Every structure is written in structure tokens, then in C-alpha cells.
Amino acid sequence: MTEPLTLPAAAGDRRRTARTPRERGSRAPLGRRLRGWAATTWFLLPALLLFFLFVLIPIAVALYTSLFKWGGFGRPEDFVGLGNYRKLAADPVFRGDLWRGLLIVVLSLVVQLPIALGTAVLLNQRMRGRAVYRAVFFAPYILSEVIAGVLFGIIFLPGSGLADELVGGLPLVGGLAGKWFSDPGTALPTLFAVMTWKYFGFHMMIYLAGLQGVPAEILEAAAIDGAGPWRRFRSVTLPLLAPTLRISVFLSVIGSIQLFDLVWVTTTGGPTNSTETMAVTMFQFGFKRYQMGYASAISVAMFLISMVFSLLYQRYALRRDLEGAVTSAGGAR
Amino acid sequence: MGIPHPSRRSFLTAVSAGAVALTAAPLLAACGDGGSGSDGKVTIEWMDIATTEPSKTIYPKIAKAYEAAHPNVKIKLTNLENEAFKSKMTALTASGKLPDIFVTWGGGVLKQQIDAGLVKDLTSPASGLLNTITPVSQKPYQFDGKTYAVPYDMGMVGFWYNKRHFAKAGIKAPPKTWAEFLDDVRKLKAAGITPIALGGKDKWPGMYYWAYLAMRVGGMPAMEQAAKTNDFTAPAFAGAGQHLKELVDLQPFQPGFQNAGFDAPGGEAASVGAGKAAMELMGQWAPAVEKDASGKGIGDDEGWFPFPAVDGGQGALTDVFGGGNGHALGKDAPKEAVDFLAFMLNAENEHELVSSGAFMPVVKGAENALDANRKQVADALGTSTGFQLYLDQAFPPAVGQQVNDSVAALIGGKATPEQVAQQVTKAAKSQ
Incomplete structure (x- = not known):
């Protein structure tokens, strides 16, 4: 080859004077602009193709099948309109799912995240074995959900499990022996304890990363001004950590709404639906009872709940953090 | 040089075509199914x-x-x-x-x-x-x-029991009626033995009790009628639930049975196999699984008796499930x-x-x-x-699962016998 490949930006550079990118874009010759678009399209195509194939089309198909009474074989023919959604609204199990989902979200926010934040603050200090602690607390997150589920299934095995051995004979908690996952009253708290164990390390890691971004100078300045440790945390660290916190809350809520694997492996949603989540109910109806239409309606409901939450949260809470990325249509400012 | 360099567009086309070919090749290869190959393999x-x-x-x-x-x-x-x-x-x-x-x-x-x-x-x-x-x-x-x-x-399906436990509880012969059976459960409890092991997490082992009781109360005609009309509100099914509730009220199951699997570690089969429970209602594979799940099994202590008759019921002791x-x-x-x-x-x-x-x-x-x-x-x-035939196999999946779920709720104390019959009927009718 006699000359190097030229990219659109480089080609534009040659004739660039002191114009802003926008002016250049609007005044470039039509042919050149079209060619730029063609290249962009080619670069985007693989990603767009996958996005359509595995995200948008399945969503559309689920929306479509949710309007039918359909067993999953052949074409859906028995059109029921919004019948599946009416059935859903009246289903005590699904209503229970909503309530339990809310409970898990709230518990995650008031128990799991504060634990993660506390651990992160502790592990952000200079101390012996800091790296070891970080690795140990993060380790459960790396474990697959199924392995964690099987593990805790064995720990909470009634009668001979480790948990029973530990609490047996103790005051207050002794009554838990033989219950844990086996009693409708204790199954959800037990599940939540496992969830906390599994996921708090992940949030701790996010917070640790956020804490690295808090400038030591400001903390030092606050200390010189006479601020005690709590004051420094409350008035310097926490506000500067706010973007990280907002992201972590977002991930936690979305994760709770979609909770499935851990529940499926430990309790399959039982005893008597006491740990059932929307995703578990969807699986039960779709792949155990072959009521694909109804299961699709559940998945659409899950999708809507997640989407409404995401949009509202991004609009109101993440606005400052995402400025320019989502809330205001890219670089159109 | 005489060779024209590729234009940007044809370069991109070539790259994307290559990418498509690369992704498609294994897919196409995977489409060949397990039938006969060209070489007779x-x-x-x-x-x-x-x-x-x-x-x-x-x-x-x-x-x-x-x-x-x-x-x-x-x-x-x-x-x-x-x-x-x-x-x-x-x-x-x-x-x-x-x-x-x-x-x-x-x-x-x-x-x-x-x-x-x-x-x-x-x-x-x-x-x-x-x-x-x-x-x-x-x-x-x-x-x-x-x-x-x-x-x-x-x-x-029938009861697989531990003869030694029955002897220890002073039970001379396996029960012939549901009343005798409940009595034996009380005797076993009094002797400090867990009468029954149940894999509540898997749900289907609990369904066996309800199904057998319905057969004993209503007889085969009631079962056939229900399968035909999708109506489970006949007295046989509510009656089955009531009799099952009589059993559940005695708290005959091992601790934590609601999250116990059938063949899982510490589950139903393992409990019986390890001699921790006196019996289980299970199919012909029970002794083999008991042995495998507990590592030893109970050998010659194992005995079998058919599901007892219910007093006043239409079904015969010889109707099998x-x-x-x-x-x-x-x-x-x-x-x-x-x-x-x-x-x-x-x-x-x-x-x-x-x-x-x-x-x-x-x-x-x-x-x-x-x-x-x-x-x-x-x-x-x-x-x-x-x-x-097993109810969760005989009926369409949605009905079979509803039977399993509803009976599990009944055994867990979260549903009444009437609710079970109604829920199953509702699932069957909406098929």
C-alpha cells in the first residue's frame, strides 16, 4: 500500500479551521457525511444485531405471548387480551411476590448496604492484613449462586447442619434449630442472611473504590478545622461518596427484583411460597406448568417494574452522575 | 505498487463478512443431528x-x-x-x-x-x-x-417401614386401616421415634398421601370422574384432605421436613435409611435410594405394607397407585x-x-x-x-403441579382441605 488508511476524523482534520465539531458536522459535504454514517453503521451493526436478537426481539415476543393462553408448543392461538394480567393482579402468590420483593429491597438498603459501607470504611484505613480482609469479604461474591446455595443448604440442614449445631442450646436463638429454611416464618430472613453474605462484599468493593477518590487533603483540612472522625465521615466522606452510593443502591434494587438462582437452589420458593420471588413464580408457571402465556405476563410485569424504577431513578437520583450519558441524549447539548 | 489497496468500505465489508462466517460455522456444524453419518456410524x-x-x-x-x-x-x-x-x-x-x-x-x-x-x-x-x-x-x-x-x-407406592422401630413402639402388625395407622403414628411418637420421613421440598412425596387417601375414600370411579370432568370438589378429595390433616396434626414428620428433599443429603430417603425415621410412603425404588442416600440402608429391618383402607371409604385395599x-x-x-x-x-x-x-x-x-x-x-x-398413575404424571403439568403445591401447603398448615380441592379444580378447569 502506498498510503495509509485514512479515518473520517483525520480527513476532517485537514480542512479544520477553528470550527466547533457541530458546525463542522453540519457544513461538511453531504457525500462525506453519508460515508461517515455508513462507517458508523458498520461498526455498530454487530452490537445492534445482538441487541435486537437477544434483547429487543425477546421482549417483543414476551409482550406478544403474554396476550395468549399458550402452552409453549406450536403457535399461540388462544387470544385472551389482558386476561393473563387480570389473573396476575388477583393471584395471591404474585401479590406475595411483590410484597416479598419490596421487603428484600428495603432490607438490602437498610441492612446490607450499611454493613458494606462500614466494612469499606474500616478497610480503607492503613492496617495489617488489609488486602487479606478485602479478598475474604469479596470472595463470596465470586462464588456462583448455585454453589453458595448448595453450601448454605448443607449448613442449614435440619437436625445435623452446622447452623443447628451452633445455635442448639443457646438462649434466644436456640429456637431456630431445625427451622431456618424449613419454616415459613424463618425462611425469608434466612435467605436474606445468605444474600447479605453473598453480596455485601461486592458493594464493599464499590465503596472502597469510591473511598479512594476522596482526597486526603480535604479530610486533613477538616481535621485541622477541628472535625472529629464522625464529623469528617458525615460531612466530607459521605457527600463525596454519594455518586458511588447511588450506583450501589441502583444495582442492589435491580438485583433484588430479579432474584432467582439463590432462591431456587436453597428453597425453590418454599415452604408454601414463603421465599418465592417474581422470577421464581415465572419459572414455576413457564417451565413447570407450561403456562407460557401467563409466565410471559409475569416477565413483562417484572420488566415494567424494573424499567419504571430505572427510569425514575436515573431521572431523579442518578441525574448528576450520568449527566450527558442518558438524561440528555448524548452529546446534543 | 500495482496492487490496488482496498477501500475502507470493502475492508469493512470483508471484516464483517468474515465475522459472520466465523460465528455461523459452529452453528451450522451443530445443526447436524445425531442420526446416521455418511460412513454408517x-x-x-x-x-x-x-x-x-x-x-x-x-x-x-x-x-x-x-x-x-x-x-x-x-x-x-x-x-x-x-x-x-x-x-x-x-x-x-x-x-x-x-x-x-x-x-x-x-x-x-x-x-x-x-x-x-x-x-x-x-x-x-x-x-x-x-x-x-x-x-x-x-x-x-x-x-x-x-x-x-x-x-x-x-x-x-406403599409404606416402607423399619420393623425394629415398629417392634420398639409395640406395634404387632402393620396397620390395615387409616385409624390404626394414625394410632401407630402416636405409638411411634410416644416411643421417641420420628414416625414418618417426608421430602417436603420436592412436594410430590406429599402428593402420594393425598392421592392414595382420595382413592381410598372415593374409589376408582371418583378418580376417573375427576379426570374426565376436571372437577375435584367431590367429597373424595375434600375427605382426602381432611384425613391428611388428621395425620399432619399429629406432627409425624422429621424436623425441617418442609425443606427436605427426597434423595438429597439429610432428606426423606436418608432419614429412613439411617434409621432416623420409622417409615416413608414411596415407590418400589425406596430401598435402593435409602441405601444410596444414607450410605447403609436398613437391610433386613425393612418391611412393606400397602396403603391402609379408610373406614367407610369406597376404595379397595387392592387399588394401587x-x-x-x-x-x-x-x-x-x-x-x-x-x-x-x-x-x-x-x-x-x-x-x-x-x-x-x-x-x-x-x-x-x-x-x-x-x-x-x-x-x-x-x-x-x-x-x-x-x-x-402418579397424579403429577397423569394430569397435564399445570394440574399436576397445582396438586403438588396445594397439598404441600396443606401439609405446611397453610391451606384447608377445601382450599386444596378448589385450587386444583380451578387449575384443571382453566386448562
Whole structure:
């Protein structure tokens, strides 16, 4: 080859004077602009193709099948309109799912995240074995959900499990022996304890990363001004950590709404639906009872709940953090 | 230089075409299914549930022996745990392609797969083989006069009990009526023995109680009527729930039974096998699983009695509830698959399967390999006056699952007998 490949930006550079990118874009010759678009399209195509194939089309198909009474074989023919959604609204199990989902979200926010934040603050200090602690607390997150589920299934095995051995004979908690996952009253708290164990390390890691971004100078300045440790945390660290916190809350809520694997492996949603989540109910109806239409309606409901939450949260809470990325249509400012 | 350099656009086109080709190649290759290859080689995909002994060892052995005798055939055996197998089959059924050979329990689930056109009709291709097999064991796989699977096991549900525990509690003979049964449960509790082990997490073991009680209260006509009209509000079903509640109120199950699996560690079979519970209501495979799950089993202490009669009920003690295991073939299965099923049930292999303790005979005249307890089961089956297939197999999946869920709720104290009957009726009516 006699000359190097030229990219659109480089080609534009040659004739660039002191114009802003926008002016250049609007005044470039039509042919050149079209060619730029063609290249962009080619670069985007693989990603767009996958996005359509595995995200948008399945969503559309689920929306479509949710309007039918359909067993999953052949074409859906028995059109029921919004019948599946009416059935859903009246289903005590699904209503229970909503309530339990809310409970898990709230518990995650008031128990799991504060634990993660506390651990992160502790592990952000200079101390012996800091790296070891970080690795140990993060380790459960790396474990697959199924392995964690099987593990805790064995720990909470009634009668001979480790948990029973530990609490047996103790005051207050002794009554838990033989219950844990086996009693409708204790199954959800037990599940939540496992969830906390599994996921708090992940949030701790996010917070640790956020804490690295808090400038030591400001903390030092606050200390010189006479601020005690709590004051420094409350008035310097926490506000500067706010973007990280907002992201972590977002991930936690979305994760709770979609909770499935851990529940499926430990309790399959039982005893008597006491740990059932929307995703578990969807699986039960779709792949155990072959009521694909109804299961699709559940998945659409899950999708809507997640989407409404995401949009509202991004609009109101993440606005400052995402400025320019989502809330205001890219670089159109 | 004389060679024109590629333009940007053709460069991109080439790259993307290459990428598409690269992604598509393995997909296309994967489309070639397990049928006959050009060189006469045949691969048979066999999906089974033999994750526990003895079949875990015997199946691969039989497959190897067949391969040795037929060098052109390769048998690819995949074993999944029971519940995982059901999930996998569900996904495969939805995808429209089933393995060449797979385990089936017949009834509504198999019917659904047949209706979807995924199962081979074996009536004529396997007629020779089917003629050697007892008619009762073929029942679950027959629809409209056609047979869709070759059974390899047939049995029924009954109580497997620990004779030593019964003796210790002062129980002279196994109970003949539900009242006697409840009395024996009280005696066992008084003697400090957990009367019954139950795998509540799996739900189907609990369904057995409700199903048997409904059969004993309403008799076979009530069951047939319900299957036909999808109406479970007849007195037989509410009555079954009430009798089951009488049992549940005695708190007869092991601690934590609501999250215990059937064959999981510390579950139902393991409890009985380890001597921690006096009995379980289970099918003919119980002793084998007890042994496998607990590591030892209770050997000669094991006894069997049929589900007791209910006073004033319409059903006979000789009406049996059960089912079998069969192998069905995917619609594209090679003809060698039928031949392999015949090989699996030849005199030598059938004798090994039956005498291993895990299976009941299906081939005429193979009963001689049975031990005393399973001889009892075989006799009860042979002299049965009525036969009811497992409810979660006999009914369409949505109804079967509703029965399991509702009965589990009843046993967990979260539903009344009437609610169970209503919920099941509602699920059946909306089919």
C-alpha cells in the first residue's frame, strides 16, 4: 500500500479551521457525511444485531405471548387480551411476590448496604492484613449462586447442619434449630442472611473504590478545622461518596427484583411460597406448568417494574452522575 | 505498487463478512443431528436419570456391551439428577427436539410431548419387544391404542417401614386401616421415634398421601370422574384432605421436613435409611435410594405394607397407585435405538436390573430375581383391582403441579382441605 488508511476524523482534520465539531458536522459535504454514517453503521451493526436478537426481539415476543393462553408448543392461538394480567393482579402468590420483593429491597438498603459501607470504611484505613480482609469479604461474591446455595443448604440442614449445631442450646436463638429454611416464618430472613453474605462484599468493593477518590487533603483540612472522625465521615466522606452510593443502591434494587438462582437452589420458593420471588413464580408457571402465556405476563410485569424504577431513578437520583450519558441524549447539548 | 489497496468500505465489508462466517460455522456444524453419518456410524443420544447406584454403574456397562457388539453404534449417555432432568426435558420440549432415548413416566407429560409431535410411535417398530413385556407396565405410555415407550420398571407406592422401630413402639402388625395407622403414628411418637420421613421440598412425596387417601375414600370411579370432568370438589378429595390433616396434626414428620428433599443429603430417603425415621410412603425404588442416600440402608429391618383402607371409604385395599419408568424415543431416533432398548431388556440384562434392587420386572417371567419385599409389591401389583398413575404424571403439568403445591401447603398448615380441592379444580378447569 502506498498510503495509509485514512479515518473520517483525520480527513476532517485537514480542512479544520477553528470550527466547533457541530458546525463542522453540519457544513461538511453531504457525500462525506453519508460515508461517515455508513462507517458508523458498520461498526455498530454487530452490537445492534445482538441487541435486537437477544434483547429487543425477546421482549417483543414476551409482550406478544403474554396476550395468549399458550402452552409453549406450536403457535399461540388462544387470544385472551389482558386476561393473563387480570389473573396476575388477583393471584395471591404474585401479590406475595411483590410484597416479598419490596421487603428484600428495603432490607438490602437498610441492612446490607450499611454493613458494606462500614466494612469499606474500616478497610480503607492503613492496617495489617488489609488486602487479606478485602479478598475474604469479596470472595463470596465470586462464588456462583448455585454453589453458595448448595453450601448454605448443607449448613442449614435440619437436625445435623452446622447452623443447628451452633445455635442448639443457646438462649434466644436456640429456637431456630431445625427451622431456618424449613419454616415459613424463618425462611425469608434466612435467605436474606445468605444474600447479605453473598453480596455485601461486592458493594464493599464499590465503596472502597469510591473511598479512594476522596482526597486526603480535604479530610486533613477538616481535621485541622477541628472535625472529629464522625464529623469528617458525615460531612466530607459521605457527600463525596454519594455518586458511588447511588450506583450501589441502583444495582442492589435491580438485583433484588430479579432474584432467582439463590432462591431456587436453597428453597425453590418454599415452604408454601414463603421465599418465592417474581422470577421464581415465572419459572414455576413457564417451565413447570407450561403456562407460557401467563409466565410471559409475569416477565413483562417484572420488566415494567424494573424499567419504571430505572427510569425514575436515573431521572431523579442518578441525574448528576450520568449527566450527558442518558438524561440528555448524548452529546446534543 | 500495482496492487490496488482496498477501500475502507470493502475492508469493512470483508471484516464483517468474515465475522459472520466465523460465528455461523459452529452453528451450522451443530445443526447436524445425531442420526446416521455418511460412513454408517450412528450416535444415539440417551438422556437418563441414573445418578444413583446401582443404575449409575449398570447403565454405562450395558451401553458399553452394546457398543462392543455393534461397532458402528456410539451411545452417548447423559445422566441428570431427577429434578434437573425434568427441567432439562421441559426446555428441550419447548425447543422442539428431544434426545433419541429419554426416560418418561408417561401420562400427561408424555401426552403433551406426543401432541407436539416430538415422540416416536413404537407400536409397530418395537412390537416384538413389547410382546415380551407385561401389559400392566405398558399402560402409562399408551394413548389411543398406540404405545410410545418401552417400560423398564413398573411398580407402586406403599409404606416402607423399619420393623425394629415398629417392634420398639409395640406395634404387632402393620396397620390395615387409616385409624390404626394414625394410632401407630402416636405409638411411634410416644416411643421417641420420628414416625414418618417426608421430602417436603420436592412436594410430590406429599402428593402420594393425598392421592392414595382420595382413592381410598372415593374409589376408582371418583378418580376417573375427576379426570374426565376436571372437577375435584367431590367429597373424595375434600375427605382426602381432611384425613391428611388428621395425620399432619399429629406432627409425624422429621424436623425441617418442609425443606427436605427426597434423595438429597439429610432428606426423606436418608432419614429412613439411617434409621432416623420409622417409615416413608414411596415407590418400589425406596430401598435402593435409602441405601444410596444414607450410605447403609436398613437391610433386613425393612418391611412393606400397602396403603391402609379408610373406614367407610369406597376404595379397595387392592387399588394401587403407582407408575413406572419407561424409555421413549425422540421422533428422529435412529432404528438402532429400538434395538438397543431390546438389548437392555434381554434376559441377562433384565435379570441384572431387577436383582440390583432398584427396579421391578417388566419382562414376563422375570419376577424370580426379586427379594421378599419387592415380591410383595409385585404381587400387590399383579392382583391389583384398580390402577391410578402418579397424579403429577397423569394430569397435564399445570394440574399436576397445582396438586403438588396445594397439598404441600396443606401439609405446611397453610391451606384447608377445601382450599386444596378448589385450587386444583380451578387449575384443571382453566386448562
